[in-house]
Amino acid sequence: MKVDQFIVIMVSLLSSVSLLVIVSLGLALAFGMMGVINMAHGEFLMLGAYFTITAVNAGIVLPVAILISAIAMGGLGMVIERIVLRQLYGRIWATMLATWGLSLLIVGVVQLVFGTSSNGIPTPLSTIHLGGYMLSQYSLVLIALAGVLIATTYLVFARTPYGTMARAAASLPEMAAAVGINVSRVNMITFGIASALAGLGGGLLAPLSGVSPTFGQGYIGDAFMTVVVGGASPLLGASTASLLLGGIYAGVSNIVSPVAGTLALLLVSMLVLRFLPTGLTGLWRKARQ
Amino acid sequence: MKISNLRTRPSQTRALGATATIVVGVGLSFIIPAFTAHTVSLWVIYGLLALSFTFVWGHGGIFSLGQAAFFGLGGYAYGVAGIDLAPTTHETMSALLVAAVVGAGAAALLGYFVIYGGIRGVFVAVITIAATLALLTFFTSTGDPAYHIGAAMLGGDNGMVGVPSLTIPGLLSTSNGTLATVVVVAVIVWFAIAELLHRPFGRILAGTRENEFRTQLLGYDVRGRTLAAFVVGGLIAGLAGGLYAGWGNFISPQVFSLQQASLVAIWALVGGRRSLIGAFIGAFAVQGLSELLGQLTSGAVIPLVLGVILLLLVLFLPNGVLPTIVASVLGLVRQKGTAQPSVQNYVEPDPDAAFGRAPSRGLKVTAKAVSMRFGGLSVLRGIDLEVPANAVRTLIGPNGAGKSTFFNLMIGRYRPTAGEIYLGDVRVTRLRPEKRARLGLGIKTQVPSIYSELTVAENVWIAAWAVSRRTQEASRMSAHVLAGLGLTHRAAELAGALSHGELQWLEIGMVIAREPRVVLLDEPTAGMTRAETRRYVDLVAVLARSATVIVVEHDMEFVRELEAQVTMFHDGTVFAEGLMDDLRHDDRILDVYLGRADSA
Missing domain, CATH: 3.40.50.300 (P-loop containing nucleotide triphosphate hydrolases)
Structure with missing residues (x-):
């Protein structure tokens, strides 16, 4: 294999991995830290994409537009936590169904506001020529950003007072409340961060494809798979599962076809869960013992 | 002593009700206009799909969001079998059978991984929905003519067209005939499931749902039973999918979409998560409303309204609209003359x-x-x-x-x-x-491990049946044990209502009954x-x-x-x-x- 071909394959592999990280990090965070499976996560991505497109069309440069989407989604997430999720903690099926309702609601609103047709913005940055191949610079940016996102989230949860409180509230809410942590506020912020990550993800994905009200549906299945395969530890789980699933998807897609890649992803996920019902994080816990 | 209605023979009332519904339903099917029959058929089919969810979730305790997947696979299976077989056999009942088998088979495969892998709770929901969405991706990308089985093209995004209507030799394959067929199938399924739930299988399924580990400690293979329930759910959903494809002569990947899957949850929540008939009422109510909205508006508001309904249901009526109405009506009736269980008839336990x-x-x-x-x-x-x-x-x-x-x-x-x-x-x-x-081996755990949502008698009965595997014998045994423990007067109450001391005795009773x-x-x-x-x-x-x-x-x-x-x-x-x-x-x-x- 020639060097240029090898680099291209590696980039396509890392690109699949980074996409999974970008679409699943927010979902993994809300699940790992709060036990909330956000069925509207795909719609949060979609809203992030619409916000970004709207901002770009209003003349704002793309990076700023994406940041604005993230902040807007963070705010919306906090409102949703206050109004809906708060009532349902501890009833996991109720949170799922409620966020599912939310997902339909968001799709409905977006359809009324933006219509059902697809909107888009051009992919920024150009392509690099490498031997006989072309590489999109934007996908290189996405790969780097996926790493930055994981590192930043890690730092926030491992190194800041808020992060410590959030982890305390996640593992033992009553005890955390007893030592004076405002669990309800911590939850609101955590869901806000998770939503902001979804908004950011949607913004980053917006230039890659057309954005329509069903935009989220294209990513949500992979995001769910990544989270269940990863297991309860949000960062470690999401990143290892993204590596595994992204690698397999890219590998099989390149060799066989994207359809086979999708099926391989499903199959591998089911095999992992058959032997590690708590996901890859469970394996890591086992190994540590 | 009252051990609620467990039977070895089918309930005559229910059989009578089912027969009457079939007669009236089939009769009506041919009286109403073809257009109405067409619409109502879909509602009944959706009711059947909702029933599969109610059974799997409300009774089996498996929060499966994959019912839409089995429905879709059933639809595609009917399409393939119908397109390939009907020209020779001139009927599609065999295709319907294929749909049911494919639904059951898919549920068996997914269920094996989920249940035998030890996946529980929310992971089940996520993996089932993820599998559904993976199917959406798969079927969407089968647009290439290379994706065909026999003469049946999968058709990618556009779906499979030219699916033959429900046809029984000798009967016409009209809209009215379709409605009649759909009604007959739905009533038979409803009857079979209701009967199943009133047999030991149903009671043990309830036990597994309430307290899986206790059920295991009583000697039941909970994984096998849960998988069996899941497969039955897949079979019903597959059957409904087959009916759906025959009804519309068409099946597309949209059946695997998140929106379609969410409808299943909405129907079931409106009708109540445990009610079999409620599944149909929920589907009728929600689809009726959607129909109305579609006529009044452009139809674009439908997802919005459904989303709001789902959100409000979960927040305010988690038990379902129908059960809440029924409970409040019953509550009004009951207020006149409530008999509190009397403390006077306390009986000393006599081990x-x-x-x-x-x-x-x-x-x-x-x-x-x-x-x-x-x-x-x-x-x-x-x-x-x-x-x-x-x-x-x-x-x-x-x-x-x-x-x-x-x-x-x-x-x-x-x-x-x-x-x-x-x-x-x-x-x-x-x-x-x-x-x-x-x-x-029997154990009385430190914190009483019982079925708090089942009656006291049912708790002991499940333990007794584990040994004799005979309904009558188990009833006799549990009556005997309850009498000895001084719990006979509370037999019909929910175990969760017992005092701390009584719970200890109840659990010992469950150990003894084995x-x-x-x-x-x-x-x-x-x-x-x-x-x-x-x-x-x-x-x-x-x-x-x-x-x-x-x-x-x-x-x-x-x-x-x-x-x-x-x-x-x-x-x-x-x-x-x-x-x-x-x-x-x-x-x-x-x-x-x-x-x-x-x-x-």
């Missing part, structure tokens, strides 16, 4: 009456060098214990000595890191909990009064006539009154063994555990 007749067949219990490590923590370090058949043994020791871990190894919750455990001559070290239960050969009692007298504790001493004596009894206890008075051999655990080892009176004079034991009178 001898409950259990005295069982034959003596206790098993020797042996633990050989049993060790258990959790990560770096060594909880048990080479426990050797031998309890002769029909003996009573008390385990004492400070907290953290390893007593509870030892019990957990005995019942099979964990497997020891080293060593062997025997019940009689059978090595059980690696057996699953239900297999040990079938050998005759006619165990080895009984483990984990701190049985915690929270009991002196008088109750004394009755417990009698109970242990009665149990020991027919079984080997091992008791973990902290109440030294109780331990002394048992007058049994005592084994003291300390730091994961057997520290001392002997009669209580001897141990009381052992200086080491006084230091480690019992304490000295003068140091207090």
Whole structure:
């Protein structure tokens, strides 16, 4: 294999991995830290994409537009936590169904506001020529950003007072409340961060494809798979599962076809869960013992 | 005594109702206009899909969001079989059968991974929805003509077209005929499921849903039963999918979409998560509303309205619209003349009456060098214990000595890191909990482990049926046990309503009803009064006539009154063994555990 071909394959592999990280990090965070499976996560991505497109069309440069989407989604997430999720903690099926309702609601609103047709913005940055191949610079940016996102989230949860409180509230809410942590506020912020990550993800994905009200549906299945395969530890789980699933998807897609890649992803996920019902994080816990 | 309506024969009322519905339904099918028949057919099909969800979730306790996937696969299967077979056979009932089989097969495959993989709770929901979405991606990308089975093109995004209508030879394949067929299938399925739920399978399914581990401890293979329920759910969804494809002559990947899957949840929530008929009412109500909205507006508001409905339902009416209405109507009726269970008819538990007749067949219990490590923590370090058949043994020791871990190894919750455990001559070290239960092992756990959402009688009945596997025999046994425990007057109440002391007796009753050969009692007298504790001493004596009894206890008075051999655990080892009176004079034991009178 020639060097240029090898680099291209590696980039396509890392690109699949980074996409999974970008679409699943927010979902993994809300699940790992709060036990909330956000069925509207795909719609949060979609809203992030619409916000970004709207901002770009209003003349704002793309990076700023994406940041604005993230902040807007963070705010919306906090409102949703206050109004809906708060009532349902501890009833996991109720949170799922409620966020599912939310997902339909968001799709409905977006359809009324933006219509059902697809909107888009051009992919920024150009392509690099490498031997006989072309590489999109934007996908290189996405790969780097996926790493930055994981590192930043890690730092926030491992190194800041808020992060410590959030982890305390996640593992033992009553005890955390007893030592004076405002669990309800911590939850609101955590869901806000998770939503902001979804908004950011949607913004980053917006230039890659057309954005329509069903935009989220294209990513949500992979995001769910990544989270269940990863297991309860949000960062470690999401990143290892993204590596595994992204690698397999890219590998099989390149060799066989994207359809086979999708099926391989499903199959591998089911095999992992058959032997590690708590996901890859469970394996890591086992190994540590 | 009332043990609610379990039967071995089909209910005549229900059979009559089903027949009447079929007659009226089929009659109406041919009277109403074809266009209306077309619309109503879809509602009935959706009701069937909702029923599969109600059965799997409300009754089986599996929060499966994959019913839409089985529905879609059933639809595609009907399409393929119909397109390829109907030209030769001139009917599509065989295609319908294929749809049901494919739905059941897909559920068996997914269910095997989920249930035998030990995936529980929310992970089930996520993996089932993820599988549905993976199918959406797959079927969307089958646009290439290469994706065909026989003459049937999968068709990618546009779906499969030219699917033959529901056709029975001799009957017309009109819209009215379709409605009649759909109604007949729906009523038969409803009848079969209702019957299934009123048989032992249904009751044990309810037990598994309420308390999986207790069901396992009673000797049931919970995984097999849960998988069976899941497969039945897949079969119904597949059947509904087949009907759907025949109804619309078309099936597209949109059946795998998140929106379609969410509809299933909305129908079931409107109708109530446990109600079989509610599934149909929910589907009719929601689809009727959508139809209305579609006529009044452009139809774009439908997802919005459905989303709001789902959100409001979860927030304010989590039990479903229909059950809430029914409950409030019943509540109004009941307010006139409520009979509170009277405290006067309290009956003393009489262990001898409950259990005295069982034959003596206790098993020797042996633990050989049993060790258990959790990560770096060594909880048990080479426990050797031998309890002769029909003996009573008390385990004492400070907290953290390893007593509870030892019990957990005995019942099979964990497997020891080293060593062997025997019940009689059978090595059980690696057996699953239900297999040990079938050998005759029973446990009363520290916190009563019962089915709080089932009646007291049903609790004991499930335990009794595990042994005899005969409905009548199990009813007789549970009536007998309840009478002996003084719980007959509360038999029809939900177990969750019992007092703390009664719960302890109920759980012991569930152990007794299995006619165990080895009984483990984990701190049985915690929270009991002196008088109750004394009755417990009698109970242990009665149990020991027919079984080997091992008791973990902290109440030294109780331990002394048992007058049994005592084994003291300390730091994961057997520290001392002997009669209580001897141990009381052992200086080491006084230091480690019992304490000295003068140091207090």
